[in-house]
Amino acid sequence: MSDDKINKKREKDQRRQDRKKQKKRSKQIQLVRTYSIYLIAIALIGYGLFSVISGPQIGPMGSTHEHLDILVYINGEALDLNQTRYAMKSGYGHIHGGEGDIMHLHAINIPLNWFMESLDLAITEQSINVHGIEYLSNDDDVFLIFVNGENILDIEYMLMDEDKILIYYGSASDDDIANALSLVPDRAEEVNASPNKGDQV
DSSP: OOHHHHHHHHHHHHHHHHHHHHHHHHHHHHHHHHHHHHHHHHHHHHHHHHHHHHSOOOOOTTSOOEEEEEEEEETTEEOOTTSGGGBTOOSSEEEETTEEEEEEEOSSOOBHHHHHHHTTOOBOSSEEEETTEEEEOOSSEEEEEEETTEEEOOTTOBOOTTOEEEEEEEEOOHHHHHHHHHTSOOOHHHHHHSGGGGOOO
16 A cells, blocks of 8 residues: 555544544533533522522511501611602512601511611611611711610511611710610501501502
């Protein structure tokens, strides 16, 4: 066999081997992509299940009809929750327009932090964010949460019928805090006893 034919045969064999390698590489890449998609899907499903299992199970809507008193007190002044910007933000729990001292709950297991975030007043253990302005505990001022007169640290506290909620930021003076506590409304029981439980029809 001539050298020319031998070379051509070698080239042909080499091309065949190259094609096999390329096909194998393509299959490997495809497998990696497929497994990656499966892993991402499994991770997302797992995260979703974890959120459902571990997160607060709000609702279903209509599973309760409760009312709570609320006061948000920032630097010596009550935040005006009567403004329309706070009204009817969620069907699960809301404030009625012009009635900013009463929280209306229409679903069970609503955490305090969820309710506050629905009003665009997100809270942490150390702060409240009022429409982009953060009020954070520091050497001079404190952020505190009171439920029925008791200071709590759990921002995921599950709201209960006729609770009295004070969200406080300001002076750490006992007198100033006591004054704010004395201003927490006392209307939830009255609303519960009213026709339609205070629902606006």
